[in-house]
Amino acid sequence: MKSTVLFLAVFSLILTLSAEVKIYKGNSTYSSDCIATYERGKLYKGSSTYSSDCIFTFENGKIYRGNSTYSSDCVATWERSKLYKGSSTYSSDCIATWERGKIYKGNSTYSSDCVATYENNKIYKGNSTYTSDCVITTSDYLHPALAAWLYYYLCRGAFF
Numbered sequence: 363m364k365s366t367v368l369f370l371a372v373f374s375l376i377l378t379l380s381a382e383v384k385i386y387k388g389n390s391t392y393s394s395d396c397i398a399t400y401e402r403g404k405l406y407k408g409s410s411t412y413s414s415d416c417i418f419t420f421e422n423g424k425i426y427r428g429n430s431t432y433s434s435d436c437v438a439t440w441e442r443s444k445l446y447k448g449s450s451t452y453s454s455d456c457i458a459t460w461e462r463g464k465i466y467k468g469n470s471t472y473s474s475d476c477v478a479t480y481e482n483n484k485i486y487k488g489n490s491t492y493t494s495d496c497v498i499t500t501s502d503y504l505h506p507a508l509a510a511w512l513y514y515y516l517c518r519g520a521f522f
Contacts, residue, residue, distance in 0.1 A: 381401075381502055382399060382400070382401045382411075382501075382502075383399070383400040383401070383500050383501055383502045383503075383504055384396050384398075384399055384409070384500065384501040385397055385398040385399070385400065385405075385498055385499075385500050385501075385504075385512065386498065386499045386500070386501075387497075387498065387499075388496055388497065388498075388499065389484070389493055389496040389499055390499060391499055391501065393409065396408055396409045397498075398417065398512070399411060400504065400508060403419055403420045403421050404416050404418070404419050404420070404429070405417045405418050405419075405420070405508070405512075413429050416428050416429040418437065418511075419431055420505070420507065420508060420511075423439060423440045423441055423507070424436050424438070424439055424440070424449065425437050425438040425439070425440070425507070425511050433449060436448055436449045438457065438511055438514075439451055440506075440507035440510075440511075443459060443460045443461060443506065444456050444458070444459050444460070444469070445457045445458040445459075445460070445507060445510045445511060445514065453469050456468050456469045457510075457514055458477070458510045458513075458514055459471055460506040460507075460509075460510050463479060463480045463481055464476050464478070464479055464480075464489070465477055465478040465479070465480065465485075465509065465510050465513055465514075473489060476488055476489045477513070477517070478497070478509075478513045478517075479491055480504070480506070480509045483499060483500045483501070483502065483503065483504070484496050484498065484499050484500070485497050485498040485499075485500075485509060485512070485513055497513070497516070497517065498512065498513070498516070
């Protein structure tokens with residue numbers, strides 16, 4: 363019985379990770395507003411899934427530049443709900459913390475340090491879930507590491 367449950371859990375995870383997720387600007391889901399596509403661990407520009415349009419690769423908790431998985435191309439590491447610069451996991455290198463659908467600056471989980479909220483496949487500015495504060499809409503669930511990195515990547519000014 364345990365092996366069946368484990369198999370179903372792993373199979374569900376594989377299906378979730380291989381599903382294509384479209385990422386749109388603001389509250390839109392129009393194809394003309396698609397800013398990126400996430401498929402099988404890769405984030406592509408717009409609606410493309412061509413390797414030449416790969417922005418970053420997510421593999422084994424690491425986010426790499428472009429289509430690479432070389433350690434020298436690691437731009438961020440995801441570990442225990444925290445996003446770190448490069449391949450570091452030192453607390454001083456923490457870019458963002460994910461807790462209950464909220465993305466916080468650095469190592470903090472204080473409400474004043476909340477830079478984004480992820481709810482119902484939407485990323486909102488700050489602690490808000492108002493339609494007017496929607497920055498990004500996704501066509502499906504997005505892994506917290508990717509939501510945090512995407513928001514950081516697109517809105518770096520909010521972190522510094």
